[in-house]
Amino acid sequence: MRAHVVTFGCQMNEYDTHAIQSELAGIGYSFVDDFRQADLVLVNTCAVRGKPVEKAQTLLGELRKEKLRRRGAYTIGLIGCLAQLPEGKRLGEKFGVDIMLGPGAITEIVAALDRGRFRSFEFKHELQFYTPPPPRGAVSANLTIMRGCNHRCTYCVVPATRGPEVSRPADDVIKEAHALKDAGVVEVTLLGQNVNSYGMAPGTGARRALLDGYPSFAELLRMVGRAGIPRVRFVTSHPVNFDDEIVEAIADTPAVCRYIHLPVQSGSDRVLKRMAREYNREFYLSRIRRVRELLPDATISTDIIAGFPGETDEDFEQTLSLYREVRYDAAYMFIYSEREGTPAAIHFDDIPREVKTERLSRLVDLQKTISLEQNLKWVGEEVEVLVKGPADEQGLVQGHTRGNHVALIRGELEPGIHRVMVVHATPNRLYCARDASQGFDPVEPRAGIYRLTSAL
Ligand code: SAM
Numbered sequence: 001m002r003a004h005v006v007t008f009g010c011q012m013n014e015y016d017t018h019a020i021q022s023e024l025a026g027i028g029y030s031f032v033d034d035f036r037q038a039d040l041v042l043v044n045t046c047a048v049r050g051k052p053v054e055k056a057q058t059l060l061g062e063l064r065k066e067k068l069r070r071r072g073a074y075t076i077g078l079i080g081c082l083a084q085l086p087e088g089k090r091l092g093e094k095f096g097v098d099i100m101l102g103p104g105a106i107t108e109i110v111a112a113l114d115r116g117r118f119r120s121f122e123f124k125h126e127l128q129f130y131t132p133p134p135p136r137g138a139v140s141a142n143l144t145i146m147r148g149c150n151h152r153c154t155y156c157v158v159p160a161t162r163g164p165e166v167s168r169p170a171d172d173v174i175k176e177a178h179a180l181k182d183a184g185v186v187e188v189t190l191l192g193q194n195v196n197s198y199g200m201a202p203g204t205g206a207r208r209a210l211l212d213g214y215p216s217f218a219e220l221l222r223m224v225g226r227a228g229i230p231r232v233r234f235v236t237s238h239p240v241n242f243d244d245e246i247v248e249a250i251a252d253t254p255a256v257c258r259y260i261h262l263p264v265q266s267g268s269d270r271v272l273k274r275m276a277r278e279y280n281r282e283f284y285l286s287r288i289r290r291v292r293e294l295l296p297d298a299t300i301s302t303d304i305i306a307g308f309p310g311e312t313d314e315d316f317e318q319t320l321s322l323y324r325e326v327r328y329d330a331a332y333m334f335i336y337s338e339r340e341g342t343p344a345a346i347h348f349d350d351i352p353r354e355v356k357t358e359r360l361s362r363l364v365d366l367q368k369t370i371s372l373e374q375n376l377k378w379v380g381e382e383v384e385v386l387v388k389g390p391a392d393e394q395g396l397v398q399g400h401t402r403g404n405h406v407a408l409i410r411g412e413l414e415p416g417i418h419r420v421m422v423v424h425a426t427p428n429r430l431y432c433a434r435d436a437s438q439g440f441d442p443v444e445p446r447a448g449i450y451r452l453t454s455a456l
């Protein structure tokens with residue numbers, strides 16, 4: 001029995017795919033790279049923007065053709081966030097999908113295969129967390145600490161696809177961290193839509209009580225930091241819950257990387273309010289100031305949406321001015337994508353696409369300038385790089401620093417942690433050498449490799 005699993009979207013989907021593959025391997029499946037050679041194809045989907053939905057739709061069209069060619073002897077599964085939404089259910093019917101599992105039900109895959117045609121969209125508490133075996137031979141791994149989101153950002157489908165927040169018991173998190181360490185993992189990323197509200201009682205806002213028996217996120221960071229894994233990361237933070245205790249825990253825990261991804265979405269108070277982000281510009285900047293005070297060497301990145309409904313030129317100028325004030329090292333920049341059923345899609349009018357793309361390209365230009373200035377500061381410094389393997393550029397290996405810079409090193413280095421010297425920088429790369437005399441000719445980045453994550 002051969003399976004092919006396609007993953008769209010975030011690290012959480014990658015983690016879920018890994019769990020599904022472990023379940024399938026347990027009942028005798030092997031994995032192939034081409035869907036035409038498989039008996040079972042699972043599409044693990046993302047629904048956050050229109051573009052990943054379009055990609056899933058195109059793939060489902062191909063899979064339906066393959067199923068017809070094989071006279072039905074082919075099993076297709078649509079799983080993850082898109083499956084949970086009405087949009088996904090329509091696509092499932094249209095393309096003759098056999099199995100549909102929402103993000104809370106993916107571990108029902110074996111039961112689903114037994115039945116042939118199966119649909120489950122429940123969030124069963126006991127099935128939400130599982131401990132997949134550590135990925136074989138991997139130097140870094142993800143570890144889910146919570147699922148779901150209690151916020152209600154008006155543009156976002158995540159609360160509808162992943163349900164309310166549920167935190168995983170700390171003992172299980174620590175046990176999995178130890179298992180990863182024993183398997184040779186040297187970097188673990190703690191995952192959740194809003195990891196900062198780990199362990200908190202239902203609701204939103206900064207001052208929520210902790211659930212019985214749960215540590216706070218700051219305490220959990222300290223606990224995972226003692227597990228003996230050299231690098232601990234976490235995504236994603238929400239400014240409202242990113243409190244001083246968390247910044248202090250990062251400062252006090254050597255294993256925790258000084259890399260903060262703090263999505264801002266907009267620099268305009270008016271837009272933040274329409275997005276229901278629960279903070280204003282000044283509050284966000286107070287969080288950044290605290291990071292700069294306690295972690296002066298931290299790198300900071302963000303998510304920004306350009307062209308939210310009703311965003312004026314003046315609002316957008318405020319996003320640019322906030323960007324200049326924070327001086328982000330990197331950013332994931334998106335144009336607003338209207339998503340069916342969200343409050344923004346129901347109540348607000350989308351703005352013209354040309355306006356959104358023009359704003360996005362101004363933002364990208366600013367990001368390139370600032371990222372280059374930030375990166376040039378590292379030239380001449382020794383940094384720690386976690387090498388993952390060969391880079392696309394010949395003769396180089398690729399990895400990332402503790403600050404999450406993509407780093408390229410000349411020569412052959414084994415996967416793992418290495419100390420190297422930064423000898424050249426571009427807006428989104430640090431070029432490094434094992435000894436400083438081994439310089440680099442200026443290398444310009446290839447087109448299209450900026451962190452312009454999506455134009456849709
Ligand atoms: N929970 C995280 C937070 O609040 O920052 C991020 C989760 S979301 C999957 C990742 C990013 O996608 C968001 O930070 C936002 O910038 C972007 N995003 C979400 N919905 C979007 C939409 N409708 N259009 C464009 N970008 C969107």
Ligand code: SF4
Nearest residue numbers: 149151153156158193
């Ligand atoms: Fe979506 Fe907002 Fe929740 Fe992030 S905090 S997942 S953007 S609703």
